[in-house]
Amino acid sequence: MDHRKDEWLAAIAAADDSRLRELDGELFGKSGDLTALVKGVAQLPKEERRDAGRAANQLKAEIQAAYDARRQELADAALAAELAAPDFDPTEPGPKHSRGTLHPITVVRDELVDLFTSMGFTWQDGPEVESDFFNFEALNIPADHPARDSQDTFWLDDGNLLRTHTSPVQIRTMQRMKPPLKVIVPGRCFRQETVDATHEHTFYQMEGLVVDKGVSTANLLHTMKTCLREILRRDLVVRCRPGFFPFVEPGFELDVKTERGWMEILPCGMVHPRVLQAGGIDPEEYTGFAFGMGLTRVVMLRYGIDDIRTLSGGDLRFLRQFEEVGR
Ligand code: PHE
Numbered sequence: 041m042d043h044r045k046d047e048w049l050a051a052i053a054a055a056d057d058s059r060l061r062e063l064d065g066e067l068f069g070k071s072g073d074l075t076a077l078v079k080g081v082a083q084l085p086k087e088e089r090r091d092a093g094r095a096a097n098q099l100k101a102e103i104q105a106a107y108d109a110r111r112q113e114l115a116d117a118a119l120a121a122e123l124a125a126p127d128f129d130p131t132e133p134g135p136k137h138s139r140g141t142l143h144p145i146t147v148v149r150d151e152l153v154d155l156f157t158s159m160g161f162t163w164q165d166g167p168e169v170e171s172d173f174f175n176f177e178a179l180n181i182p183a184d185h186p187a188r189d190s191q192d193t194f195w196l197d198d199g200n201l202l203r204t205h206t207s208p209v210q211i212r213t214m215q216r217m218k219p220p221l222k223v224i225v226p227g228r229c230f231r232q233e234t235v236d237a238t239h240e241h242t243f244y245q246m247e248g249l250v251v252d253k254g255v256s257t258a259n260l261l262h263t264m265k266t267c268l269r270e271i272l273r274r275d276l277v278v279r280c281r282p283g284f285f286p287f288v289e290p291g292f293e294l295d296v297k298t299e300r301g302w303m304e305i306l307p308c309g310m311v312h313p314r315v316l317q318a319g320g321i322d323p324e325e326y327t328g329f330a331f332g333m334g335l336t337r338v339v340m341l342r343y344g345i346d347d348i349r350t351l352s353g354g355d356l357r358f359l360r361q362f363e364e365v366g367r
Pocket residue numbers: 204205206207285288291307308309330331332333
């Protein structure tokens with residue numbers, strides 16, 4: 041079959057794109073000439089097979105190399121022709137690729153985490169699907185407590201719920217770690233709210249918990265002041281008033297003044313002795329403070345967003361405004 045070698049090489053050398061594609065099948069395809077040649081070796085008498093096999097493989101490799109070279113040659117020529125075309129402008133910018141960016145909530149969360157870790161806090165996580173025990177019971181909110189009405193809960197069929205705040209992670213942390221404790225818990229929370237410009241069924245909080253010997257209200261207020269100053273980065277009028285939450289005593293509300301009035305962003309207080317007990321910590325020996333920052337609200341204040349729905353609305357025109365901060 042060797043006499044056909046020149047014929048094959050000549051066909052390859054003369055082929056244009058479409059002919060080359062045909063030749064691929066004719067030569068190397070299932071019933072191609074070279075495939076047949078290699079297969080044919082098996083029919084030869086045993087003593088001839090070795091040499092014939094080697095020769096057949098060598099020939100096939102040679103033709104394949106010529107084929108590949110021709111294909112490259114045609115591709116190079118096509119590119120050269122394209123570059124030489126009179127309307128080709130190499131200075132024209134290529135297609136623009138859109139780059140993803142971080143969501144403003146992620147940006148602010150990361151900043152807060154940096155701030156608190158620099159003050160010695162560690163980041164803890166907890167589940168979004170919680171039990172009644174962690175979300176209410178252990179936080180001193182028993183079944184008949186009126187505070188349960190204020191937290192319109194998404195209950196699941198199995199008796200669990202979507203956590204209404206990040207506070208259940210206070211209990212989980214105390215049960216897992218020994219004091220001194222300094223933790224933050226950024227996380228998503230859910231409430232069955234009527235959605236409007238300032239209420240969403242899904243929002244973010246950042247819980248904080250500090251437990252040690254001799255922790256006082258002064259420590260709490262100092263930490264909260266530092267935090268607000270760093271995060272909001274402008275002079276703000278802050279108001280502190282008593283706040284009621286069953287899991288703290290005393291409890292406070294830190295509000296920030298905005299054009300639309302006071303915005304509650306930082307409820308906090310001294311951890312209630314019963315909550316420490318539920319976490320396995322002796323309230324005679326330790327005290328602590330906790331806060332539940334409204335992370336979503338901090339984001340709104342920071343960027344002057346007046347409709348909470350835009351944050352999870354998925355409208356790219358809204359999100360693109362944060363391209364610079366999200367990089
Ligand atoms: N968990 C409370 C809420 O979501 C906020 C809070 C946390 C208050 C910690 C005091 C201490 O309403």
